[in-house]
Amino acid sequence: MSSLKPEQGLFIARTIANSINNDNLAIFIMSKCNSLFIRWLIPFVSEILRSEPNVVKLEGKFVVIGDIHGQFNDLLYILRATHQIEGLNLVFLGDYVDRGKNSIEVLILLLCLKVMHPKKFILLRGNHESIAMTQEHGFQNECNTKINKNIYEVFHECFFSFPLCAILNNCIMCIHGGISPHMSKINEIDEISRFCEVPEEGLLMDLLWSDPDPYICGFSPSVRGKTYMFGLDEVKKFLDNNGLKMIVRGHQVANEGYCYPFSPDQSLVTVFSASCYSSDYDNNAAYMSITDKGKINFVRIPLLRSQSRFSTNIPKR
Secondary structure: OOOOOHHHHHHHHHHOOOOEEEEEEEEHHHOOOOHHHHHHHHHHHHHHHOOOEEEEEEEOOEEEEEEOOOHHHHHHHHHHOOOOOEEEEEEEOOOOOOOOOEEEHHHHHHHHHHHHOOEEEEOOOOOOOHHHHHHHOHHHHHHHHHOOOOOOHHHHHHHOOOOOOOOOOEOOOEEEEOOOOOOOOOHHHOOOOOOOOOOOOOOHHHHHHHHEOOOOOOEEEEEEEEEEEEEEHHHHHHHHHHHHOEEEEEOOOOOOEEEEOOOOOEEEEEEEEEOOOOOOOOOOOEEEEEEEOEEEEEEEEOOOHHHHHHOOOOOOO
């Protein structure tokens, strides 16, 4: 099989990354995104991701973006509003794919941005960045339909490479799911061998799957499987043990795009960036901004129901 030369792959990645203001960007991406380019892009970007530690530590000003789930126009709105702000880093909490109809476009755009701006774009792993979830919830079928039946497995290397956690300004922890009874210190995350499918139980599973529950103390079994719900007491204990002030996570729909599950306490916030997530939800979407002085703000995304949940009409390549 022929392959792209590095300079050819980088040219395409740069072209996509520089086209955020293109009114037909989803169609443009798919016009460039054949199997040859994907087979170049995934190993190239995976090497960048694998060079990052499990816990990425950053200082500065940030926007934090929750679940996107294949909703390209929600992602595009956020990028157009933020990506050109000087000195701003973008931290994504995972769940780029599944359920929405444009998972390939979402993932390819983010990976091209990572290639071109590896320090500016931090892409964490969500529970949907796994073989089991993408086989069941739409991404595999989208690969089969838009590209071909052989390309889906190429993405596995990328799923296994995303880092798990980010610490912002030494005080805010970003994670997809939540905390775990198997962890008391942040450095325990660095001991995980992350380059694998998500196991059915254990610390890696919990980081991607656990949820807060305002009605319990301690940890309790979750309805999601062999993971946990956790109470405010455990959040406070974990933050105190690690000298942190706040946990920012995704993983759950928030009607206003963000919510404080333990309100009025603001030690933990859920951010969800896919509007009108499914036919069962008319939720808003939002992203979180953090200044270098530590001030927090939430920016709501206009409802994009008419666009977000439907695929662009792309011929199979």
